[in-house]
Amino acid sequence: MMKRIVVLLILLTPGLSARAQFSDSTHYYVKYASTGSINRTNDGNSYLLNNMAAFKVSKKKVVLNAGASYVYGQQDKALTNNDVTAALDFNLYQQNHRFFYWGLASYDKSFSLKINDRFQGGLGAAYDVISRPNATLTLSDGILFENSDLFLKDTIPDVYHTFRNSFRVTYKWTIKNIIVLEGAQYFQQSLQNGEDFIIKSNNSLSLKLRSWLAITAALSYNKLNRTDRENLLINYGVTIEKYF
Template sequence: MMNRIVALLAVLCCSLSCLAQFSDSTYYFLKYASTGSINHTKDGNSYLLNNAFAFKISKEKVSLNASASYVYGKQDHNPTNDDLSAALDFNLYNDNRKFYYWGLANYDKSLSLKINNRFQGGLGVGYDVIHRPNATLNLSNGILFENSDLFLKDTIPDVYHTFRNSFRVMYKWVIRDIVVVEGSNYLQNSLSNGSDIIIKTSNSLSLKLRSWLLLTAAVTYNKLNRTDRENLLITYGITMEKYF
């Protein structure tokens, strides 16, 4: 699995080097969000921290996206979350930028979902149903190959691979350049086992304090049928973003 991570970083570095040679029409986007929650009572203590990073390079007909997130939480000194996710994807657009092809490589490790290691890679197509400066609605679908190392019933090892159909709904709505509502929602079902389903949703509401600084409340939900595990994270904090 470490070889896959190294390969993913190598591809990212090569891609960044190539895209950096583009003309002035190339633009960059950098985003960092730090959200969490703290609960302190006489009966116990709990906290949750969620850090997320995203970087995008975009030109007229191609874009490269890199993202990573890390969630850590404890309740009464017992770890509840130690969840890492990293992804690299690219989009190739047609002339009107409505229809595009995408490719994805993704790595996950999660205490709360009992994922020791999981790698996904695949290709697909997408379509921008709405694409305006203040509103975006995007649908995409494709096939992923997955190699996973999981724990069933917390202690039983489960190493397997499968092909999945991956369907995504992504949206962003900016209201009066002050309020931002956005989210990405995935449904990934195994092509060989109908009961093997992954659900991933991440939705947020942000209030712009400055052009680069936002106050954010976010809801994230993950469900993995194979391990019979799920998590629901409700957090609040700040988001910093910059186009350049």
């Protein structure tokens, strides 16, 4: 799976030579968030740790995003989460800066969703419905190729591939440069089987203490209908980010 991601990234790289979206100079952005929860009582204990890192490079009409997350959790010493996600995507803007094309390559491995390996790669288009300094709302749609190795009913191996329609809604709202509400919602349905779909929802509310430091509460929901598995994560922690 990782070899396929590397090959796709090499194919996407030439797009970076296009003109830029904001200015002729290159801008960078890094972000790291660590959130989690701990519950300990006389009857048992549980904990969850969620780490996420992101990196962005923006040039005139091209934006490149890379990100990864790792979720680990236990309840009464039994494993509940051991989930890894890594993704690379690019946005290629046109003269109308609200419309752009995107490309994506991602890899997932999830104990909670019974995913041994899953690779997705594809292309699509998007439109910024709202594009303001303090508020954005973007709709996008495209086609993904997916190759998956799953467990059905926890124990039955299921290795298959499919093409999916991927619809996405993303938003970000900043209030007085102190409160930041942002999120991304995905619905990915197989073109071969309407009952084979994926739902992803990631949302966070951050209170900035400094320009680079914030307290964050996050909510994530994932559902994989093919394995009949889902998870809901609600946790809190800190976010560190830097523009340069």
